[in-house]
Amino acid sequence: MTVRIVVGAALFDGGRLLAARRSAPAELAGRWELPGGKVETGETPEAALVRELREELGVEAEAGERIPGEWPLKAPYVLHVWTARLLPGSTGPAPLQDHDALRWLPPADVWEVPWLDQDVPAVRRTLAHLGLEAAPGG
Numbered sequence: 001m002t003v004r005i006v007v008g009a010a011l012f013d014g015g016r017l018l019a020a021r022r023s024a025p026a027e028l029a030g031r032w033e034l035p036g037g038k039v040e041t042g043e044t045p046e047a048a049l050v051r052e053l054r055e056e057l058g059v060e061a062e063a064g065e066r067i068p069g070e071w072p073l074k075a076p077y078v079l080h081v082w083t084a085r086l087l088p089g090s091t092g093p094a095p096l097q098d099h100d101a102l103r104w105l106p107p108a109d110v111w112e113v114p115w116l117d118q119d120v121p122a123v124r125r126t127l128a129h130l131g132l133e134a135a136p137g138g
């Protein structure tokens with residue numbers, strides 16, 4: 001089966017990382033993730049990220065760099081993480097779709113939320129790659 005990519009946005013603003021609490025499906029609800037979604041056929045990951053952030057959070061954002069690594073999700077999906085930032089003039093994020101809460105987390109607070117299991121190594125790698133101090137955990 002062909003692997004399909006889910007892009008997760010490590011959206012930073014003022015040094016804080018946005019975490020989003022999933023509202024569905026039931027097995028993922030209540031756990032926190034990087035906002036994003038499936039890359040559609042013919043779409044670049046960067047474009048998918050921008051589209052998903054607009055749909056889910058109502059923001060205008062741009063993708064930055066990919067965090068090296070790939071994290072397996074439910075087959076056939078794998079998670080890729082890209083940094084992202086809000087464009088000047090964008091509204092702040094709101095939980096419009098798929099989420100029921102958002103939090104901007106300074107690196108020291110990143111492990112305060114119960115991330116999806118599969119996101120823990122991805123978030124850990126993201127902070128390490130960016131040289132951000134993080135409390136032990138995850």
Ligand SMILES: Nc1nc2c([nH]c(=O)n2[C@H]2C[C@H](O)[C@@H](COP(=O)(O)OP(=O)(O)OP(=O)(O)O)O2)c(=O)[nH]1
Binds near residue numbers: 028
């Ligand atoms: N967006 C996102 N999805 C994640 C993460 N970790 C993780 O296991 N997933 C899973 C949840 C979903 O099963 C799948 C992504 O689906 P989605 O529902 O966010 O994507 P989508 O908007 O393109 O989905 P769809 O409703 O159009 O099918 O990957 C993560 O950090 N971000």
